[in-house]
Structure formats: C-alpha cells, structure tokens
Amino acid sequence: MNIDMIRAAAQRLQGHVIETPLLFSPGIDAIAGRRVLIKAEALQVTGSFKARGGWSALSALTPEARKAGIIAFSSGNHAQGVARAAAAYGAPAVIIMPSDAPAAKIDGTRALGAEVVLYDRGSESREQIGDALARERGLTLIKPYDEPEVIAGQGTTGLEIARQAAALGITDGEVLVCCGGGGLTSGIALALEAEAPAMTVRPVEPAGFDDVARSLVSGRIERNDQSTGSICDAVLTPAPGDLTFPIMHRLCGPGLTVTDAEARRAVRAAARHLNLVVEPGGAIALAAALFHGDEIEGDHVIVTASGGNIDTDMFVDILKEEK
C-alpha cells in the first residue's frame, strides 16, 4: 500500500468519477471561527466517496474475475459505489446490506442493478455471510475498507485535496476525515504524506463509536461495544482494519468525536450555507470543525463531507429543527 497505487488509481478513475470541489462559505467560517474548506464528496457519483474505491477495485480486477461477478458488504455507500462500477463493467454484483440501512441506500443499490441481500446488524456477521456467498458463487469479495485497491481509490480524494488547497495557497493544517473502518482516512493520509506533508489527518467518529480514536491512543486495534445506536450509519464499523490501522497509527493525529446532535446541526449548516445535502455520518468532520474548534489547531481546517445519502424524512426533520 503506497502512493504509487493511489496515483495509478487516479489514472483509472479519470472521467469515471467527479473531481469534487473544495467548497468554502462565509457563513460556515463565521460559525467555525476559522476558515473551513469542505471536500464535498457528497457530490460524488452514487453520493459518496465510495464510488472511488468501487471503481478502483473493479478496474483492477482481471476481465475474467469481473465476468464471474463481485460481492460486497456495506451499510449502503460502498454498496452503491461498487454496484455502479460493476454495472458499468457489466459485472454481476451481489451486495450484503444491513436491514436497517436507509431506504435511500437500499433503493439506490437496487436501482444500480445489484442483487441486495439483507442481514441483521446486531446479530449477524456481514463478513461471514460475504465469505460464504463468495465461495458458493465464485464471486470476488470487494471489502469496504481493508482492501488495498479500495484504499487506493479513496486516497485519490487526498490527491485532489492537496492540489485544490494549494491553488488557494494552503499547504498545511489539519484535515478532518469522517472515519468508519479507515479506508478514506488512511487513503487520504497516504496521499497527503506524499503531496502535502505539512498537513495532518485526524479521524472523526460519532460518540460511542470511537474505536479508531481509542486505537490511536492504545497503539492497537480497539473495538466498539455496540454496533447500532447512532444516526451516523455510514461510519458505524466495529473496529479499524488490519490494513488501515497501521497507516492511521503512523500518520494521523488524535481522533475527534461528535454527538449525533452535533452531526444533525452540521447537516443543517451544510444545507443552509453550502447548498449541499450531507448525511449524518458524512457530516461529522464538518461538525467537529463547527463545534469542537478548541480541539483544532490553526487558522484554517479542511474537512471531508463524505456522503449525502440521507433519507428524505430524516433530512426534512433536520431542516425543520432550530428554525
């Protein structure tokens, strides 16, 4: 896992994913008390950065493996990213999703032509289900984060951050990344190590699901006690990955955590000040910038707005709060 793999992925992704903008807004800066640059991956094809990892992984397979088909387990964003790449390549796709995933994500995955298999997040292991189905049908498993070509794809976000920030004269500072299993976080950290070494990546997690923050402190992989209980469905992974954790341990600053209430306020701020629809799990880095400014260094901060696949009912509820 190295920068060359990320650069190679960027070549393969060219024209197939969107170069998302680095947004800024006087209204956001006023709340945060410093300049905030927002890498708007909610605008990515399929509504999240996962389209990058999905395309990277599919494009790295042999034609024979693609023809046999792929399988993925995902709370929804990886599902859509992989399903979209599979559809473009004409590869059969089976996606294992938690039964409590947002309807927008389940529907979106089916609309992209994938076969969706639902499982219970509290009592079943998606890894076991995935492994069994992969063996049974001869499918290639595309893991959501602990997979080199997926990390390489997510890392292309970091190449763009470095280039877009430099165009604004910014080459240092903290980069807050919404963190589940660590695919995006470790990929961006690797990209910035090469392209903007004065920047420091810091993972952001929901309170109660701070496995990465605790792992960074203890120096070994720590797990979450629970697997449900936050609206930030996109980042509720049990533990950092065997591949992603060593990268984060080597390169990342301390983790940050935000509450669900702060995530909701960040969703509202993104709609109001950026005209961006962000899902709660994709808004936690922005929430940290807006509401945990005393834990951040510097006169500017970069955050990822990682995904925007939120159910309309929840989005409307959040928009109507604190009017």
Place this chain on the structure above:
Amino acid sequence: MNIDMIRAAAQRLQGHVIETPLLFSPGIDAIAGRRVLIKAEALQVTGSFKARGGWSALSALTPEARKAGIIAFSSGNHAQGVARAAAAYGAPAVIIMPSDAPAAKIDGTRALGAEVVLYDRGSESREQIGDALARERGLTLIKPYDEPEVIAGQGTTGLEIARQAAALGITDGEVLVCCGGGGLTSGIALALEAEAPAMTVRPVEPAGFDDVARSLVSGRIERNDQSTGSICDAVLTPAPGDLTFPIMHRLCGPGLTVTDAEARRAVRAAARHLNLVVEPGGAIALAAALFHGDEIEGDHVIVTASGGNIDTDMFVDILKEEK
C-alpha cells in the same frame, strides 16, 4: 464585450470563487433519457454564479471608486455576490432588493455587511431607485446583468464548462442556461464561442416570463407582461438587456420554457440524485433537460444549476411532494 474580458476576469477571480464541478448521476440520466452534465453553481460562494460577476465588477473598479462604495439592485443573488465582493474589498455596499425576495436572500445579504433597501416589485422601478441613490451618495452602480464586467465574470462559468466537458470527452451539444436578464447566458455563450464552438447555448425561462425566448424569435427586445407570479424569483426580469440581447441573438439557439411545477420537480431531483440544494429559478435548466427532452438534440446535454438560495420552508415543502 469579448472573450479577452472573460479571460481577464477569470484571472482576477482565481482563488476568490469556487471552480464548481460538472456533476453527473445515473439517476438523473435515467429520468432525462440522455447523459446530463450539471454545472453546479449553487455551490458557488454566496450560493449562486452571481459571486463571479460581483467579484469581476468590484475587482475592475479603481481603488477610489471602491472606497466611495457601490450600489446594486437585485432579487437576492446578485445582491449577495456583490455584497460579498464589497466586504472583501472593504467597500461600503447598498443593495436594493424587492420586498418579496426570499428571507434567505435578504438575510444573507445583510449577513455579508450590506445596507439593504427594500422596494415593491409590482409598483416601483428598481432602476430608478438605484440611479437616484447612486447620484445622491456618489456610489458606483453595479447592474445585475447589463454591465460588461458582470457579463465577463458570469462568462467564466463558460470557460470552466468547456474545460470540464472536454475532460469527459464532450465538446459539442446543447448547453441549457437558466436565464433572467441574460448575463449568465450571454457570458457563457461568448466563452463557448471561443472555447467550444460546437456547443449551442439555449436560454431557459419560466412559463409566462419568456421574454428572452420571444425576443430571440422576433429579433428585438420583448418584455414580460407581469413581474410577479412565479416561484422562480431569481429569473423574473422584465426584458433582456441592451448588452446581453445582441450577444444572445447572435449566438443562442431557441429558448425553452418550463412550468413552476416542473421547476419544483427538478429541485427535488437535484436533492435526491445530486445531493445539491437548488432554488427554483436555478433549477429550470435541469427541469428542461428532465421534462422537455423532446425539444433537445443529442445524446447528452449540459445544464446550469445556477443558484441554491431557497427558503427552508419552500425547500421542505418541495422535498415532501411526490414521495
């Protein structure tokens, strides 16, 4: 008014406005029945492309003129674009806005430090009020569209469209532009004449406010009978401008019109499939692509999503429609 002015404006805007992305989404393509590329100016600083024209105009003034201050009349997006540029330059700004403008736009303009003067859209002339105040206080009037440096600023959108579309292998086809007075439409048309001459710009207007479409047919400036009565507040101008009309007449294809109901459906589709908050007047070009496909040529179409400054109440109402 020529391409060199647009290129010069692009230089002055560098780092001060956002290079907005050209978005695409399988869900949008499925509704439209062809590939749709969306130039997402709703993500621009201040929530619309007007930040470009505002910055272009302010940056072209002498330091003395900026110090004396500027005045603008606007339904809200030009107001914020000009107010933001004025604030950055430390120039006093007076903005004349219709009293029925969305609260989000009036509040946004005040938050940017401008003095807001309200007028009645049905009975008063904003041009007369603007001219009088400009004389009285020695302010420079920054007109919303019939002003060369404003057209040049909006035209930078066209330079980006040409470059971003070419990166996707697209150099021809129709470019649908949300059209009020024609500043964005004529600016993009001039930019594409130079950078992507096989593309054809077509103005899109709300039904009942198709002054530009009728003017293009008759060959002379036609006016609208009414000044209110559509939710597309951003594009309810009385007639094309003396500067913008000859450019549109020389370069544009036939106009398109969409209903308010179609604009609402396009707002909903943009939120659902692009994670983009778009206001009704900024959604009419997308509405034309989605619901008037039989009036469009080619296997792909480019549209502007020009602005996103919509009141939360209306946005929530639209999101809850047709669930």
